[in-house]
Amino acid sequence: MKHYVLGEFERDEALLGAARALSGRPGLTVDLHSPYPLHGSDEALGLKRSTVPLVALVAGVAGACSGYLLQWYVNGVDWPLNVGGRPAHAAPAFIPVTFELGVLFASFTIFIGLLGWYFGFPRVHHPVFEVEAFRSASIDALWLSAEVDGDAEPVASELRKLGARQVTIVPEVRS
Amino acid sequence: MSTAEKTIVEAHALEGPPVLVGRPGDRELTESLFQPVLGPTRKGWLLLLAALLGGVGFWTLSLVTTFAVGIGAWGNNIPVAWAFDITNFVWWIGIGHAGTLISAILLLFQQKWRTSINRFAEAMTLFAVAMAGLYPVLHLGRPWFAWWLFPYPSTNGIWPNFKSALPWDVFAISTYASVSFLFWYLGLIPDLATLRDAAKNRTQRIVYGILSFGWRGSARHWQHYRIGYLLLAGLSTPLVVSVHTIVSFDFAISQLPGWHTTIFPPYFVAGAIFSGFAMVLSLLIPARRAFGYHQVVTERHLENMAKVLLVTGMMVSYGYVMEHFMAWYSGSEYEFFAFWNRWVPDAKHDTGHYAWIWYMQVFCNVVTPQIFWFRWARRNEVVLFIASILINVGMWAERFMIIAVSLSRDFLPSSWGNYSPTWVDWGLFLGSICTFGMLFMLFLRFLPAIPLFEVKELRRELDHAGHGGQAAHGEAHR
Numbered sequence: 001m002k003h004y005v006l007g008e009f010e011r012d013e014a015l016l017g018a019a020r021a022l023s024g025r026p027g028l029t030v031d032l033h034s035p036y037p038l039h040g041s042d043e044a045l046g047l048k049r050s051t052v053p054l055v056a057l058v059a060g061v062a063g064a065c066s067g068y069l070l071q072w073y074v075n076g077v078d079w080p081l082n083v084g085g086r087p088a089h090a091a092p093a094f095i096p097v098t099f100e101l102g103v104l105f106a107s108f109t110i111f112i113g114l115l116g117w118y119f120g121f122p123r124v125h126h127p128v129f130e131v132e133a134f135r136s137a138s139i140d141a142l143w144l145s146a147e148v149d150g151d152a153e154p155v156a157s158e159l160r161k162l163g164a165r166q167v168t169i170v171p172e173v174r175s
Numbered sequence: 176m177s178t179a180e181k182t183i184v185e186a187h188a189l190e191g192p193p194v195l196v197g198r199p200g201d202r203e204l205t206e207s208l209f210q211p212v213l214g215p216t217r218k219g220w221l222l223l224l225a226a227l228l229g230g231v232g233f234w235t236l237s238l239v240t241t242f243a244v245g246i247g248a249w250g251n252n253i254p255v256a257w258a259f260d261i262t263n264f265v266w267w268i269g270i271g272h273a274g275t276l277i278s279a280i281l282l283l284f285q286q287k288w289r290t291s292i293n294r295f296a297e298a299m300t301l302f303a304v305a306m307a308g309l310y311p312v313l314h315l316g317r318p319w320f321a322w323w324l325f326p327y328p329s330t331n332g333i334w335p336n337f338k339s340a341l342p343w344d345v346f347a348i349s350t351y352a353s354v355s356f357l358f359w360y361l362g363l364i365p366d367l368a369t370l371r372d373a374a375k376n377r378t379q380r381i382v383y384g385i386l387s388f389g390w391r392g393s394a395r396h397w398q399h400y401r402i403g404y405l406l407l408a409g410l411s412t413p414l415v416v417s418v419h420t421i422v423s424f425d426f427a428i429s430q431l432p433g434w435h436t437t438i439f440p441p442y443f444v445a446g447a448i449f450s451g452f453a454m455v456l457s458l459l460i461p462a463r464r465a466f467g468y469h470q471v472v473t474e475r476h477l478e479n480m481a482k483v484l485l486v487t488g489m490m491v492s493y494g495y496v497m498e499h500f501m502a503w504y505s506g507s508e509y510e511f512f513a514f515w516n517r518w519v520p521d522a523k524h525d526t527g528h529y530a531w532i533w534y535m536q537v538f539c540n541v542v543t544p545q546i547f548w549f550r551w552a553r554r555n556e557v558v559l560f561i562a563s564i565l566i567n568v569g570m571w572a573e574r575f576m577i578i579a580v581s582l583s584r585d586f587l588p589s590s591w592g593n594y595s596p597t598w599v600d601w602g603l604f605l606g607s608i609c610t611f612g613m614l615f616m617l618f619l620r621f622l623p624a625i626p627l628f629e630v631k632e633l634r635r636e637l638d639h640a641g642h643g644g645q646a647a648h649g650e651a652h653r
Contacts, residue, residue, distance in 0.1 A: 031393050034397070037400070038397070042394070042398055050402045052406065053402060070326060074334035074335070074337070075337050075338065093337060097346045099417055103414050108357065110406055111361060113403075119400075123389040124389040
């Protein structure tokens with residue numbers, strides 16, 4: 001059965017130190033929770049570079065291409081209109097919509113991708129929310145959470161040693 | 176005072192007032208900034224909301240009339256086929272652009288003073304775009320067929336013509352509205368989670384809990400969040416320029432004297448930012464007073480916005496000068512006449528019926544911002560508020576001059592005709608201001624108007640940097 005060990009820290013140096021000490025161990029997933037992005041949390045947790053820019057680029061290019069293809073098909077192939085003898089397939093006139101669709105696709109991909117894929121949202125119930133004091137994580141406190149496979153007690157006592165103010169163990173309840 | 180101290184004080188004087196007054200704690204910030212949302216409903220708020228609802232009623236009546244009677248209920252007719260409707264459209268969409276400028280472009284330039292006003296400005300963008308989008312749809316004549324604008328495989332076998340500027344508009348405005356919403360909402364999520372956690376009752380916890388999707392401030396999420404947010408800012412920046420460029424194409428690619436000019440895209444974008452910053456000030460100054468945001472919206476913010484007004488005002492003035500220069504330099508008597516018609520009331524030649532609007536426009540847009548050469552004016556709430564209202568009026572007048580007045584005098588004197596609005600035109604215009612105001616009031620009451628997590632981050636940054644103009648102002652350090 002999985003357990004979550006939660007520890008509250010007062011200072012960010014202590015929190016990042018604890019994260020460095022615990023992260024990378026087998027059977028243990030460490031995460032930090034703070035009201036604002038913490039400087040240095042990425043290295044402390046050993047996180048890899050985010051892939052969001054790459055995903056956004058692919059989506060943007062796909063959007064721009066589909067925008068151009070759409071205009072080429074509807075105005076150039078399926079329903080060519082002769083307006084004052086201008087060419088039916090008119091590349092310069094197709095630039096605005098091509099650009100707009102590129103931006104539109106990239107933006108929606110970033111938003112939906114972040115929430116649905118990278119964050120796993122919507123997830124309004126999470127074991128960390130079982131601790132009432134965890135409410136301070138979005139207001140003024142810094143928390144460390146460790147997802148433990150197996151015995152959680154050693155991790156909890158280690159967290160205390162690393163300077164956590166209060167430590168709680170939450171069992172993950174699967175419904 | 177030692178030389179070193181003197182240097183510090185002088186440096187602070189040069190830097191201007193702080194972007195954050197004092198060093199409040201995170202909990203203190205949460206409580207004071209969320210007071211408007213979590214505190215009790217205030218009487219003043221209710222009264223103002225009720226007053227605005229009256230205007231919303233007038234607006235609804237005008238809308239219903241337009242739907243029932245058709246656009247014959249408006250004053251528009253040939254030759255002035257575009258009048259209040261398109262003027263309102265361009266005016267509102269321009270106002271929206273300042274929100275994106277503050278939230279996206281200033282973010283990319285790492286301007287710290289943007290932090291406490293960006294949410295405010297983004298909300299203004301959303302509501303302004305919502306108002307703007309309405310007019311072209313109403314102007315279709317049969318607005319219930321608005322979906323014909325989009326390319327879909329219809330049984331008629333016909334498609335939009337993408338060589339016209341109007342389908343560009345459809346894509347530009349709908350993309351702009353969607354992206355602005357996503358950007359605004361992404362920024363709101365951490366603050367909605369804070370609202371959920373600071374909420375005083377169960378209903379608030381549930382509603383804000385659902386709206387925040389279960390945000391738990393995870394470092395693993397913050398990593399992607401920051402990059403995603405920055406990317407959206409990066410995408411919004413060229414988007415905002417493209418949108419107003421495309422709006423200006425509606426006019427510039429036609430051949431009507433007064434419209435047909437290459438200066439329109441940059442001139443329209445500058446005008447959009449000019450009017451939008453004015454609107455931000457018109458909203459921010461009363462809200463700052465009412466909700467006591469003085470700690471996070473300081474004189475520094477007001478002063479910087481006044482400087483932006485001065486700069487963009489000069490750009491717009493340059494646009495006016497160049498329009499006239501090109502009309503003269505083109506050697507086209509029609510172009511020349513279009514501008515003559517704006518300046519000179521002359522009954523014999525039937526010109527200048529709207530000259531008073533032109534003079535008002537020059538006073539509001541060219542003369543008014545010049546007061547911001549003076550520091551006392553940039554820091555004075557009353558001066559700023561009055562100037563911002565004048566600029567809003569002036570920018571509306573500018574769009575009216577360009578659109579309706581150019582149309583009223585085209586090539587052939589036999590096709591000339593003047594325009595006067597009906598009560599429905601006034602209802603759709605003034606009513607939209609009330610509707611916008613109502614949406615804004617609801618936003619102030621139910622959503623965090625100041626981006627709390629960014630203010631907390633800013634406080635930390637200022638602490639680490641060890642300055643921010645605090646020492647010179649004698650405020651307590653924490």
